[in-house]
Amino acid sequence: MFFKKSIFFGNIVKVTKCAWQYHDKNDDLGPVFDYYRYCANEAIRIGIEKKITSKFKLYYQLYHKLRLDSQFHCKHVYGALECAASRLKIYKKTLKKKPNAKRPYISKNHLILDNQSYKIEKNIVRIPTESGKYVFIKLTNYVYKKIMDTKLGNITITDDKIIISYSRDIKEQNPTNSVGIDRNLENVTTYNSQGNCIVYDLAKAQRIVTSYCRIKSKFRRNDSRIRKKIFQKYGKLQKNRAHSILHYTSKKIVSENSGIIMENLKGIRKLYKKGNWQGRKHRQKMNSWSFYELQRQIEYKARWLGLPVEYVKANGTSTKCAICGSRLVPEEHRKMFCSICKSGVDRDVNAAHNILLRGTRVVPNGIAGEAVMAELDSKEQVICRVDAVKSCDGINLPIT
Ligand SMILES: [Zn+2]
Incomplete structure (x- = not known):
């Protein structure tokens, strides 16, 4: 049993995590937010004009201009220029796909500071605003315990969060x-x-998502400002409730202390686009599936413990028999029947078994060798069939 990157085992790797908490609104931060936003937007404007996406070139072009007559701490300019550079890089990428893409503009109140700019003493964070002036934020015991014996990285401050x-x-x-x-x-x-x-069982998480979707779809007032506020409110509630269930599940999975193998579901949303001959309700349901959130949680939790995480192709994991490799015949209630093994098997168990076998390079029928390895190693993955069976009711959909 081995992983693709088996030669790298035993390496020391750097793993990163985030801790966040709410903080009380501080009026001293208001002008700093404005200055930071001004610097970032100015850098974006000039970056687009002069076609600059490099952080250092932006420093060279803009630093002295932005520092002129400003009483704020110089570290905020660095943070703003870094933020602008990252936005410009994303914009440059999207321009290739969408030539009419909207220009980036920073409208949210936030600050990013590197670990040289702030200081944590006991459980209080000291953030510089102007020369000699600071804002203090008290950390909760939970956050302080988490960051106590670790290396600190960047800090992000918004209106109510740190x-x-x-x-x-x-x-x-x-x-x-x-x-x-x-x-x-x-x-x-x-x-x-x-x-x-x-x-x-994640049925509860899915029920929460669908119930909030239903509530939001009842909104009738034709006012985008109110709609945005209300949707934000329900989005937050939905996230808080659904993600806690996912956190519980991912924690349990990682606590087994074994190597993680998952299927690569990148691009699966393309299967549920308008015009794919599916019903509106089915598309809504499949697009509300939070597969990525669970994957993200499992991945970062596993990496934090130093466990390997690997992705394998998703094609045919639930239609092929994990024991003999032949095609399965679907039966009622998510059951499958193998005509060669002459036995029935649960489709999810079979799929998980297949994923494990792919990850550990064991192929049904015992075929092994370079040809199989090459096939499994190829990173390009195309999901070319609508997989109706991801949903539990298993409606038969037309195959595109
Ligand atoms: Zn079989």
Whole structure:
């Protein structure tokens, strides 16, 4: 059993995490936010005009101009220029796909400071505003405990939140076990190398998402400002409720302390676009599927412990038999039947088993060799069939 990057095991890697909390609104931060936004937007304007996307070139062009007559701390200019440079890079990329893309503009109140600019003493963060003037924010015990013995990174401050990134060095583990994870709309199924299978129910999280979608669809007033406010409110509530269930699940999966293997679902949203011969309700349901959030949580939690995370192709994981490799015949209630093994199998368990086998380079029928390795190593992945079975009711959809 081995992973693709097996030669790198034992390496020391840097892993990063974020901790955040709310803070009380401070009026002293208001002018700093305005100055930061002014600097960033000015840098974006000049960057587009002179076609600059490099951070250092922006410093060279703009630093003295922006520092002129300003009483604010010079570190804010650095933060703003860095922020502008990253926005310009994204804009340059999107221009290739969409020539009429909207110009970037920073409208939100925020500050980004590097770890040289702020100071944490005991549980109080000191943020410079002007020369000799500071703003103090008290950290909660929870956040302070998390960042206590770690290396501190950038800090982001918004109107009501403070986000601190922290990192540590960890030795990459080489776990003896690995676990294949199959993500579905209403459950997550894991299958580990000892043959144990666990099904985590996520139906509640999906119910929360659909109920908020229904509430939002009832909004009738033709006023975009009020709509934005109300949608933001419901979006926050939905996120808080649904993500806590996902956090619970991802924590349990990672606590097994084995290598993580997941299917690569990049580009799956393209299958549920308008004009793909699917119903509106079905598309709405499939597009509200939060597969990426669970993947993100599992990945960062596993990396924090030094566990390897790998992605495999998603094609045909639930239609091929994990034991003999032949095509399965669908039956009722998410059951599949293998005509060669002469046995029925749950489709999610079979998919998780297949993912585990792909990740650990064991192929059904026992074929092994360079040809198979080459096929599994290729990174390009095309999902060319509408996979109706990700949803639990398994409606038969026309194949595009
Ligand atoms: Zn079979």
